[in-house]
Amino acid sequence: xxxxxxxxxxxxxxxxxxxxxxxxxxxxxxxxxxxxxxxxxxxxxxxxxxxxxxxxxxxxxxxxxxxxxxxxxxxxxxxxxxxxxxxxxxxxxxxxxxxxxxxxxxxxxxxxxxxxxxxxxxxxxxxxxxxxxxxxxxxxxxxxxxxxxxxxxxxxxxxxxxxxxxxxxxxxxxxxxxxxxxxxxxxxxxxxxxxxxxxxxxxxxxxxxxxxxxxxxxxxxxxxxxxxxxxxxxxxxxxxxxxxxxxxxxxxxxxxxxxxxxxxxxxxxxxxxxxxxxxxxxxxxxxxxxxxxxxxxxxxxxxxxxxxxxxxxxxxxxxxxxxxxxxxxxxxxxxxxxxxx
Amino acid sequence: xxxxxxxxxxxxxxxxxxxxxxxxxxxxxxxxxxxxxxxxxxxxxxxxxxxxxxxxxxxxxxxxxxxxxxxxxxxxxxxxxxxxxxxxxxxxxxxxxxxxxxxxxxxxxxxxxxxxxxxxxxxxxxxxxxxxxxxxxxxxxxxxxxxxxxxxxxxxxxxxxxxxxxxxxxxxxxxxxxxxxxxxxxxxxxxxxxxxxxxxxxxxxxxxxxxxxxxxxxxxxxxxxxxxxxxxxxxxxx
Amino acid sequence: xxxxxxxxxxxxxxxxxxxxxxxxxxxxxxxxxxxxxxxxxxxxxxxxxxxxxxxxxxxxxxxxxxxxxxxxxxxxxxxxxxxxxxxxxxxxxxxxxxxxxxxxxxxxxxxxxxxxxxxxxxxxxxxxxxxxxxxxxxxxxxxxxxxxxxxxxxxxxxxxxxxxxxxxxxxxxxxxxxxxxxxxxxxxxxxxxxxxxxxxxxxxxxxxxxxxxxxxxxxxxxxxxxxxxxxxxxxxxxxxxxxxxxxxxxxxxxxxxxxxxxxxxxxxxxxxxxxxxxxxxxxxxxxx
Numbered sequence: 001x002x003x004x005x006x007x008x009x010x011x012x013x014x015x016x017x018x019x020x021x022x023x024x025x026x027x028x029x030x031x032x033x034x035x036x037x038x039x040x041x042x043x044x045x046x047x048x049x050x051x052x053x054x055x056x057x058x059x060x061x062x063x064x065x066x067x068x069x070x071x072x073x074x075x076x077x078x079x080x081x082x083x084x085x086x087x088x089x090x091x092x093x094x095x096x097x098x099x100x101x102x103x104x105x106x107x108x109x110x111x112x113x114x115x116x117x118x119x120x121x122x123x124x125x126x127x128x129x130x131x132x133x134x135x136x137x138x139x140x141x142x143x144x145x146x147x148x149x150x151x152x153x154x155x156x157x158x159x160x161x162x163x164x165x166x167x168x169x170x171x172x173x174x175x176x177x178x179x180x181x182x183x184x185x186x187x188x189x190x191x192x193x194x195x196x197x198x199x200x201x202x203x204x205x206x207x208x209x210x211x212x213x214x215x216x217x218x219x220x221x222x223x224x225x226x227x228x229x230x231x232x233x234x235x236x237x238x239x240x241x242x243x244x245x246x247x248x249x250x251x252x253x254x255x256x257x258x259x260x261x262x263x264x265x266x267x268x269x270x271x272x273x274x275x276x277x278x279x280x281x282x283x284x285x286x287x288x289x290x291x292x293x294x295x296x297x298x299x300x301x302x303x304x305x306x307x308x309x310x311x312x313x314x315x316x317x318x319x320x321x322x323x324x325x326x327x328x329x330x331x332x333x334x335x336x337x338x339x340x341x
Numbered sequence: 342x343x344x345x346x347x348x349x350x351x352x353x354x355x356x357x358x359x360x361x362x363x364x365x366x367x368x369x370x371x372x373x374x375x376x377x378x379x380x381x382x383x384x385x386x387x388x389x390x391x392x393x394x395x396x397x398x399x400x401x402x403x404x405x406x407x408x409x410x411x412x413x414x415x416x417x418x419x420x421x422x423x424x425x426x427x428x429x430x431x432x433x434x435x436x437x438x439x440x441x442x443x444x445x446x447x448x449x450x451x452x453x454x455x456x457x458x459x460x461x462x463x464x465x466x467x468x469x470x471x472x473x474x475x476x477x478x479x480x481x482x483x484x485x486x487x488x489x490x491x492x493x494x495x496x497x498x499x500x501x502x503x504x505x506x507x508x509x510x511x512x513x514x515x516x517x518x519x520x521x522x523x524x525x526x527x528x529x530x531x532x533x534x535x536x537x538x539x540x541x542x543x544x545x546x547x548x549x550x551x552x553x554x555x556x557x558x559x560x561x562x563x564x565x566x567x568x569x570x571x572x573x574x575x576x577x578x579x
Numbered sequence: 580x581x582x583x584x585x586x587x588x589x590x591x592x593x594x595x596x597x598x599x600x601x602x603x604x605x606x607x608x609x610x611x612x613x614x615x616x617x618x619x620x621x622x623x624x625x626x627x628x629x630x631x632x633x634x635x636x637x638x639x640x641x642x643x644x645x646x647x648x649x650x651x652x653x654x655x656x657x658x659x660x661x662x663x664x665x666x667x668x669x670x671x672x673x674x675x676x677x678x679x680x681x682x683x684x685x686x687x688x689x690x691x692x693x694x695x696x697x698x699x700x701x702x703x704x705x706x707x708x709x710x711x712x713x714x715x716x717x718x719x720x721x722x723x724x725x726x727x728x729x730x731x732x733x734x735x736x737x738x739x740x741x742x743x744x745x746x747x748x749x750x751x752x753x754x755x756x757x758x759x760x761x762x763x764x765x766x767x768x769x770x771x772x773x774x775x776x777x778x779x780x781x782x783x784x785x786x787x788x789x790x791x792x793x794x795x796x797x798x799x800x801x802x803x804x805x806x807x808x809x810x811x812x813x814x815x816x817x818x819x820x821x822x823x824x825x826x827x828x829x830x831x832x833x834x835x836x837x838x839x840x841x842x843x844x845x846x847x848x849x850x851x852x853x854x855x856x857x858x859x860x861x862x863x864x865x866x867x
Binding site: 055101102105106107109110111113114115117118119121122125126128129249250253256257260290291292293294295296297298299300301304305308 | 614662665666670671672674675676678679680681682683684685686687689690795798799802803806835837838840841844845847848851852855
């Protein structure tokens with residue numbers, strides 16, 4: 001186990017380094033940066049939904065909170081290091097409280113969906129109303145539907161004048177994604193991760209084995225929110241403005257679509273789903289024949305109907321059949337979404 | 342005098358107007374093997390759920406090793422060192438036999454120790470050939486056996502089994518009986534069961550439930566020959 | 580005196596519009612345990628159907644009360660046949676698929692009607708009570724929802740179809756065992772639910788500027804009203820609409836409309852946390 005772990009890390013690093021190096025020759029780094037950021041956001045939901053079985057309709061709330069926290073803190077502090085840390089901590093804290101309320105209430109799937117969706121809407125509506133000058137946190141005006149522009153963007157820690165933007169910012173984001181990916185891998189291989197998968201499979205059984213299901217789900221939910229918060233902060237740096245649309249339902253819908261298209265129960269699926277679909281959207285945005293939203297919706301419907309497991313597991317199965325063929329191998333494990341009768 | 346490991350005082354559970362469990366006083370000593378029998382709807386399963394924390398009783402108390410555990414969550418009760426198997430096979434379907442048992446062992450042991458214990462139980466239950474197979478692909482009897490493995494691997498001092506022999510073949514039942522007897526070397530065992538054959542082969546003392554209350558409690562042979570018991574339960578079965 | 584009358588009308592209006600917004604979703608959820616996240620877009624399409632018909636010279640009330648429900652009902656029928664029926668019993672998948680449908684409808688509406696605000700004027704003029712101006716159209720909405728609830732009661736209690744529907748709500752397997760094809764029941768239910776959504780969208784259209792994304796404003800409210808209402812169709816709908824309408828209006832008057840909306844959502848979260856089975860899961864058990 002330990003041996004293969006080390007080899008996997010090495011393979012991940014080599015492949016990631018190659019990709020980080022090659023991709024800019026095909027796609028402009030400005031676009032690539034946001035694809036990487038979305039990949040991280042996709043991974044955050046892929047972790048809690050695919051491995052923890054927690055269906056969150058409001059992952060955008062944590063993304064938006066991360067972005068806003070960064071923007072507000074950056075205006076007040078004028079240097080980016082502390083704001084980056086806060087942008088991870090604030091959504092995590094928020095998720096810990098929300099998660100504890102939901103999981104200790106032992107709410108089932110659908111209600112979890114309702115509550116996370118409603119909480120996202122509350123944030124969206126609330127932030128939209130804060131246009132007036134009385135809504136201020138420190139030196140930062142929240143700005144309502146206008147959002148917050150003009151905050152200090154990422155700088156070399158300790159040197160507010162040394163901005164990290166353009167290509168270097170792309171490398172920072174890519175490396176951050178690789179680190180998060182490795183951390184998630186490590187988490188899933190740890191006892192905590194394996195117990196989380198056990199809870200996904202059978203909550204009652206795990207409780208009867210003596211595991212505190214509510215506490216563990218809350219922790220996993222919090223970790224997912226922390227990752228979403230980090231991606232939100234990076235997004236704020238990329239777009240250089242934060243607006244309430246970060247909290248919107250369509251943003252939440254997109255994250256869910258990434259996970260379904262890429263494949264739940266895999267680590268790569270949500271990342272590839274996010275980057276792939278965001279790139280598709282970018283390409284489609286350059287034509288005006290067919291509406292973008294229409295295609296996004298169509299993709300979601302088609303996947304739910306015809307390929308509910310997503311692309312990565314399907315390709316892996318196919319690969320297993322064609323290449324490995326006679327050498328019998330265990331199929332990649334993916335989750336089936338919980339079904340209620 | 343052996344220590345009392347499980348005790349209930351006036352345990353009562355009502356659902357709306359129905360009293361499913363009515364003032365049950367129950368006592369179990371360390372390493373004792375006890376079967377709970379009774380016709381359908383006699384309140385066996387309700388009693389079982391109240392004891393395991395799946396239900397909170399309307400009235401009365403549950404004590405384990407003298408500690409009042411009334412109203413505790415299932416995971417808290419399990420954490421005391423109580424092994425529980427519910428009526429329907431309740432396992433992690435998408436995970437392998439080894440992974441399932443490892444999860445049960447990991448609760449009370451570190452990673453490596455859990456793995457060693459899982460291997461050990463897999464050997465003892467003759468699950469070796471299917472250790473890497475997902476539970477979803479196993480036959481009913483095998484799943485029941487794996488679930489007993491989940492219970493046994495944690496070294497409980499109290500084991501609560503709801504219908505462990507349901508739907509099993511004769512071979513499986515014989516093996517199950519052996520496993521349960523092995524358990525009584527270290528643990529007190531409560532079995533809720535319908536199958537009289539099975540009860541005769543494992544039990545000594547039997548508690549008979551009828552209409553939510555305890556009808557009688559005695560040695561298995563005496564219970565079997567008791568006229569009232571035959572009337573409420575065996576008469577219908579035989 | 581005048582003020583209290585105005586406030587009473589406003590509260591009734593708030594409750595009535597919640598009932599109207601949620602009725603279609605409640606029928607579909609109550610009967611089929613399907614959560615239709617495209618519900619808001621069904622309402623949006625009801626609005627567009629009304630405006631298009633009115634622009635073609637059809638009487639506005641005919642457009643609202645007849646054409647819009649029919650058009651949206653038919654769209655619902657197509658959706659049910661093509662998508663929903665493949666997903667029965669898979670609650671989460673249905674939610675996801677209907678979310679996809681909702682995005683598709685937004686996209687379609689944008690392509691057809693453009694991303695601009697359209698609207699029609701309210702066909703009923705206002706009047707004054709003392710110093711206060713009252714919107715006459717609000718009365719129309721109150722009347723429509725009262726009639727709607729009465730009709731639903733009458734159909735469920737008094738007709739054969741209603742009896743089958745009630746049976747299906749309780750035990751769909753038993754209804755099937757008695758020889759009623761669940762397939763056809765579900766088809767009819769989805770048609771009715773969609774038509775109700777279309778009606779709601781049509782009736783509310785004169786009050787809002789319509790854009791393709793208008794549905795988003797309704798879905799959350801409808802969603803929580805239905806879920807918080809719980810298993811009983813009509814009792815749940817009326818009780819949760821009343822509670823939420825009252826709470827949100829109190830805050831709308833004392834603070835601001837937006838705070839009213841936010842409080843409504845917060846109240847929903849609290850209700851669900853305290854009563855996971857919904858209001859009628861705890862009270863009014865066994866009512867319709």
